[in-house]
Amino acid sequence: MRSIRAAAVGAVTLSLALAATACGGGSATGSGSNDSPKTLTYWASNQGASIEADKKVLRPELDKFEQRTGIKVELEVVPWSDLLNRILTATTSGQGPDVLNIGNTWSASLQASGALLPWDEKNFAKIGGRDRFAETALGSTGAQGKDPAAVPLYSMAYALYYNKKIFADAGISKPPATWSELVADGKKIKAEGVSPLGAEGANLSENIHHVFVFAKQHGADFFTADGKPDFTDPKVVDAVKSYVDLMAKDKVIPAGDAEYAQNQSVSDFAKGKQAMLLWQTASANLKSQGMSEDAYGIAPVPVISGTPGDGTQVNSPVMGINMAVFKNTDNLDGATRFVKFMTSDEEQKILNKAYSAIPPVKSAQADPAFAAPDTAVLKDTLATSAAALPQVASESQFETAVGTAVKDLFADAAAGRPVTTGSVEAKLQKAQQQMPAA
């Protein structure tokens, strides 16, 4: 009997010791060192048509960096669907990369975890100063009044992509500038038997980007000035309803798009099955699907009236990718040098060209490559009529809660159930109640 008890006691002791170390493992409070100055791990977000395509773009640049500094960069391209969870795991365990890409809308949420190196004046000075970056891009690097949690790497904006031939066939001479023009054009296109506009009704982030623009155009915001969710404001309700009505009432978005979540609407557009697409920097994607560049035109996303500009004429969220350094990196100097390299004028031009994005670094924007008509639209949008998504710690929860509400409303519209002010308000109320009390 004794030996059993001994074994049991030993086992319990061991388990407690393990539990204790497990607790300790969570406390990744180390604040960076230079213990391994020769290597870096970099998690790149999947930007191109595939992970392989990204490796082809990035590898030569990383080799260039190694030649210049002697620092070897281990690259891992992480698909979007995994990225947030991977970052979360790395944050909890403290076992993450040294440098990583984050979606710029997550900046404030990730900033709140305290896992990312804050970019104060001292750190910014190491990469050439804060003034090198466009103000709009800096607007989505963290909560206001705090040192940014990341620096901008690629900037993107939404635009209206339209199929020139389908437009000509329907007798439309120029792309719509307002939503009512879009609906009118859509009806003409539909009369020709072609689907007018694509959407990704079951993709939560896509839904958020669009209803955010509609909210801005209605003079509303999803959060109050002090960062509290305010989803049931009548203007917000109107804005969300206007977007869903493109399917429910105006019927310019086909019902089938309600279940799209895998960029099927981009394929539909690339295959010429659909006349218009509201998308961010789609050129590379369309090209990889075999659509030639002269087959489509790019115009600003429509507004309610007039032309895009400041104030309520916002027509795109500030989209893009930021670059962050994990606070507990073992190669702090190397990580900073790598960020400096990636945000240098030279690399900014190479990388943003490869991804058909706009450089958030002002001096690189001047390159003629970004003055082509398609990128010019995106550049103008970013400069004059784009707004940062709410930079609040609960941004990622907001994307899920409101994105799901819009998804459900699209499902209602697709099933032929009425989408009313009341039903929109009810869904948004539910979304608001799911937000953490902050």
Added chain:
Amino acid sequence: MTTTAFKEPVRQASSGAAARAPRRPGRLRRISLPYLLLLPALLLELLVHLVPMVIGIVMSFKELTQFYIRDWGTAPWSGLGNYQVSVDFDAPVGEALLHSFFVTVGFTLLSVGLCWLIGTAAAVFMQDTFRGRGLLRALFLVPYALPVYTAVITWAFMFQHDNGLVNHVLHDQLHLTDKPSFWLIGDNSFYALLTVSVWKGWPFAFLIVTAGLQNIPGELYEAAALDGAGTWQRVRRITLPSLRPVNQVLVLVLFLWTFNDFNTPYVLFGRSAPEAADLVSVHIYQASFVTWNFGTGSAMSVLLLLFLLVVTGGYLLLTSRGRRAADV
């Protein structure tokens, strides 16, 4: 700290054993050997199940959000707060949890019932020898052998509104619906989920019941046939009662698997399932990993664990009592 507190008894025990050792050298080894052999399994069980479970329970009492995930030990205690939020059925979080609980119960009962029914029917049917039986049996097991992700993503393609096979057959060919239905969003998603779950689950029932059938002596059937029992009577009076112990385990395992199934809904619907198919497992995943409220997520997991323990315990008690009664 805790380590030192436990060290003392260990030393006592080992010194006690050492004191007795010279008297009967072989005995101690003989007694302790089985336990020593069990030790690795015991340790692994601790590491893989018990330790994470204890950590999960601790987490359920903490206010663990994105502000604390980096160092979760420092998250403030919230006492029973997370549990109160989870079971406050008038408030949104509790209401949604209750809704998803009822969806899961309905889904599980239907899925397990259908899996069992189809699996048993197929097994009984396959008892008779006929040409091609081996091939058919192998085909039956295909869903069980396929990787879950591959199978479910294929189903997701087939359920698509515009190009999916399901609408093509139901609408275009059989004209059963007046317009193509949505299967991956809205109310029909429940039936889509149920279909995939049953498709995936019944081969297991088939396999287990087939194994159970092998143990029924053929003489019973011969005797029954001599007494003039028909096929249905033989199934009812011999097959089903003999399968009872097998079925008890089968139903329990299917129940636990189906109730906790995460892969099927997640692959089919992504991180936010339609309300009609919002299973508890995905719901808890969403609370924890999508809205980053790990404390509430853990509390919900503990509640679910308690529920499953009660149900499983009750089931085992009932069935063992039934068996004892049958033995008498």
